[in-house]
Amino acid sequence: MTQVVRTQKAEAIAHFQYEGRLIQDVPFGNGHINDTYLLTFEVKRMGILKVILQKMNKNVFKNPVELMENILGVTSYLREKIIKKGGDPDRETLNVIPALDGKPYYQDSFGDYWRSYIFITDASSYDQVENPDQFYQAAMAFGNFQNLLADYPADTLFETIEGFHDTKARFEFFKRAVETDIKSRAAGVKKEIQFVLDHEDVACCFSNLQAKGEIPLRVTHNDTKLNNIMIDNKTGKAICVIDLDTVMPGLAVNDFGDAIRFGASTGAEDEKDLSKVECSMELFDLFTKGFIEGCNGKLTKREMELLPMGAKVMTFECGMRFLTDYLQGDTYFKIHREEHNLDRCRTQFKLVSDMEKKWGQMHEIVKKYM
Incomplete structure (x- = not known):
């Protein structure tokens, strides 16, 4: 110091x-x-x-x-x-x-x-899920966060990071990064670039639904990782949501989706062996149950129907951000090896592809708890 x-x-x-x-x-x-x-x-x-x-x-x-x-x-x-x-x-x-x-x-x-x-x-936070109940507890806590703040006027909050989860705007920014190609890296990642371009509908989905008034603006946490929950040391129950720096107006489906992206993956965020990476339906089921229970009836029917899309959009957005940063010379996310951001991007796109294979199953799980 x-x-x-x-x-x-x-x-x-x-x-x-x-x-x-x-x-x-x-x-x-x-x-x-x-x-x-x-x-x-x-x-x-x-x-x-x-x-x-x-x-x-x-x-x-x-x-x-x-x-x-x-x-x-x-x-x-x-x-x-x-x-x-x-x-x-x-x-x-x-x-x-x-x-x-x-x-x-x-x-x-x-x-x-x-x-x-x-x-x-007398409470702790955890960087990794040590047992499934912790993931369920996190889901309950983030759902309860939505429940307690359901009547808070979200439009009175400031945007602490402008356009943080504006996936449509991030898609346009990505396309500009490909066009300018300032590090001459685009030729080596044509497959990944095409993956993003083929998913423009995913990038625009929530912006379009908001414009039509189908999903409400809510107070959202925007960083719904397990380590932002305090769990009581004696009871093992989640007691408090912490790290409120990114609390701002947003979508409840995005809070749900980011938690799934991070917590339901069977592989590390930078796993090179993509055969190890998939979206665990057991963990998806567990989190969905806890989140809907925690929300205690405050989500609309349409929001609940869109929970799988929340997982897909947030995972796609994150992968697109990693790829954008790789194309621009790794200036935003800290890297610890060459092509680190590219490895991260590929894990996210593998998760998106796996979700697409399990799309019907994800919707059936949500219907169980609606």
């Missing part, structure tokens, strides 16, 4: 509404975007209190003030809903610790933005 970072962190710590004496300050988690620290305070006659302190990445999130307005609005709303249901608002949603001036963030003298949350104790 550089002296500048130490200075920034010390300044930030001094400007939040903390109580007690700081006794420990350590880096925390394995996130790739924000810088995260776990602070431990000793509070007189009250014991130990832990909090999370984060420096927000303003290169990824261009307007941290709007981002924190989203988070404060959503978490305050969730807190009220959880209290009404008799739940524990200190564990079932993130709780923002305000800065000394009352704002939900602090801007330091270097121009960087910081925020702080109460640490959720």
Whole structure:
């Protein structure tokens, strides 16, 4: 850690509404975007209190003030809903610790933005599914997120990353990347390029349905991976959805779909041996059951019918993004070997192809729980 970072962190710590004496300050988690620290305070006659302190990445999130307005609005709303249901608002949603001036963030003298949350104790997050019930618990939690926020006015939220899941716009951007071919790589990936072009209907599907008013705009999480769920250490039950940086207006089917893309694949995201990659119908069934149960009747019939398409669109979009980045010289996604993004792209396209083979089965699974 550089002296500048130490200075920034010390300044930030001094400007939040903390109580007690700081006794420990350590880096925390394995996130790739924000810088995260776990602070431990000793509070007189009250014991130990832990909090999370984060420096927000303003290169990824261009307007941290709007981002924190989203988070404060959503978490305050969730807190009220959880209290009404008799739940524990200190564990079932993130709780923002305000800065000394009352704002939900602090801007330091270097121009960087910081925020702080109460640490959720006796709970863990997992990077990989260790047992099927964890995937079901994640589905319940993300479904319940939709349930609790069903009446929240989604159009009042800011877009923290513009066009994040605008698959149609990403398709047009892809075509431009092919045309410009700035790294002269297009000739070596003709098969993959053709796969994208052959799926233009998938890229445009949800934009067209939204334009016709067939699917509603909702508050969505937009990063529905297992590691964004806190699971209680004693009960094994999911208790809280975390990492709300990408909470913004979106489609519930996309939240469902991204979770399937990531969690129901039998192979790693960058698996070179594509024979190992398929969409597990057992895991698809498990997540579908949990998600629909968690939503508790708040999804429309049309949204539920479109859940398989959500899985297909999000997987296709991700593969297309990996291929676009490969064509442009690997500038967005971090790579650890040559053609890493190409390997990632191919796994996603293999999943799309596998979903197409199992399309009828996926729809039958959804019908079971509608």
